[in-house]
Amino acid sequence: SQTIHQWPATLVQPVGSPLSLECTVEGTSNPNLYWYRQAAGRGLQLLFYSVGIGQISSEVPQNLSASRPQDRQFILSSKKLLLSDSGFYLCARQIGGMNTEAFFGQGTRLTVV
Amino acid sequence: QKEVEQNSGPLSVPEGAIASLNCTYSDRVSQSFFWYRQYSGKSPELIMSIYSNGDKEDGRFTAQLNKASQYVSLLIRDSQPSDSATYLCAVNGFTGGGNKLTFGTGTQLKVEL
Numbered sequence: 001s002q003t004i005h006q007w008p009a010t011l012v013q014p015v016g017s018p019l020s021l022e023c024t025v026e027g028t029s030n031p032n033l034y035w036y037r038q039a040a041g042r043g044l045q046l047l048f049y050s051v052g053i054g055q056i057s058s059e060v061p062q063n064l065s066a067s068r069p070q071d072r073q074f075i076l077s078s079k080k081l082l083l084s085d086s087g088f089y090l091c092a093r094q095i096g097g098m099n100t101e102a103f104f105g106q107g108t109r110l111t112v113v
Numbered sequence: 114q115k116e117v118e119q120n121s122g123p124l125s126v127p128e129g130a131i132a133s134l135n136c137t138y139s140d141r142v143s144q145s146f147f148w149y150r151q152y153s154g155k156s157p158e159l160i161m162s163i164y165s166n167g168d169k170e171d172g173r174f175t176a177q178l179n180k181a182s183q184y185v186s187l188l189i190r191d192s193q194p195s196d197s198a199t200y201l202c203a204v205n206g207f208t209g210g211g212n213k214l215t216f217g218t219g220t221q222l223k224v225e226l
Contacts, residue, residue, distance in 0.1 A: 102214050
């Protein structure tokens, strides 16, 4: 199984509150893992990607962070949410190197109020 | 210049017609290319992958790649109403930190009865 688990499916959080979204994957070890955000009616914005435990590359503003404490676990966090953080958060995995497909979890729809 | 560009659409085609979706990318060293379909409110699902210049066919779908011109396209033959969705082009490149899978903003396709 190459299943990707994301939770929760939906989340409503007040401005200034913390955030923790978790993604866990099954199957092949040492996958490449990604966090994307999709704002309403927009494309996928790459937030973070990771090629291994503790290895995180960032593409985004400072109020979001990511961690990879275990091979198959990827966590997205924020200390203080902004209204602009609302969106559809997607975790994706690639099993191997550059020429492998990426598969997505079911996503978390976050609304910051 | 955006790394991966697509026309946002909507692209409207009658049922049974051929839908043609296009994508251009800026990074000449990109090695692999993907098309995803995304229904409203759902996560993207992989349709096609292509790595070499030329055409690749899978059922009603044909992906076309031209690395010299830096474009990739997707043809959908015998379009069905169930094909109505947003189609995302993705390009896999390599940075100092490893793999980086970048998406275009997507083209909305509407197949009309």
